[in-house]
Amino acid sequence: MRLLGSVPVLGCTDVEQSLGFYQQALQFVVLNKRVSDAGLEWVHLQSGDTVLMLEKNSEANTQQTSTRNRLYLYTDDVSSMRHFLKAKGYEVSPILKTDYMEEFDLLDPDGQRLTIGQRIKHEPDHIE
Secondary structure (H helix, E strand, O other), X not given: OOOOOOOOEEEEOOHHHHHHHXXXXXXXXXXXXXXXXXXXXXXXXXXXXXXXXXXXXXXXXXXXXXXXXXXXXXXXXXXXXXXXXXXXXXXOOOOEEOOOEEEEEEEXXXXXXXXXXXXXXXXXXXXX
């Protein structure tokens, strides 16, 4: 037995607003959704190989601090992704470089932190 993957589920105060953010900023498309008389309650999204779900916070969940959540998204061009989001008017952090990643942060409409990163390719050491 093994895990085959995961789908993060993010609680939202306004699913429509969050859906717009994920579609416009990160080019997610809707796979499935649930709508009630109260409006959009749940949506299943995908962008490339990345899948996530957004759901309306229940009254019990609204007291939780959403900034404790963090979603890490991988990209193949972190600089272009940051430029694209900044050009659309989203507030993004500077790119942070570590030994193995380049990444930046932005917040979704519910204050959930999204980190978008790219693995740094290292050249193999040349041995003569």
